[in-house]
């Protein structure tokens with residue numbers, strides 16, 4: 515590794531090393547991008563002490579932040595991007611939003627609700643391992659999206675954070691290793 519100071523003391527070959535050091539820096543710069551999607555869903559937290567034990571719904575917002583090196587292929591459709599926003603949106607839609615939108619998000623052990631919803635023909639109910647808090651939904655979305663993004667981008671792009679807003683004033687963040 516050549517430090518800036520040691521290179522500055524040389525000339526000729528030293529300046530070439532400096533240039534290449536800057537190019538290396540440029541090549542390894544990472545940037546994050548975030549795509550936001552919104553959806554509507556019902557839920558309840560069955561053992562919650564207050565209001566949330568009742569059946570109710572939210573306008574949820576999902577913010578997906580991915581990190582990666584910029585694509586440096588001249589003329590590529592995604593040149594100078596981490597990933598195309600529309601592609602991140604499409605992955606999030608088919609992985610999470612299409613299943614959760616206008617659905618009831620239920621804890622798998624909330625039997626009174628799940629059994630009732632099962633009596634409604636074709637009702638969209640999604641069962642979760644834990645009560646559908648903002649935290650658990652964010653962590654679940656993170657796991658689903660991490661797998662889908664890895665399938666599309668390999669190791670070039672990584673999921674950095676999933677932020678799930680339950681209301682404009684209350685949200686949960688899930689990151690790598692959050693479960």
Ligand SMILES: [Zn+2]
Nearest residue numbers: 557566570572
């Ligand atoms: Zn709620």
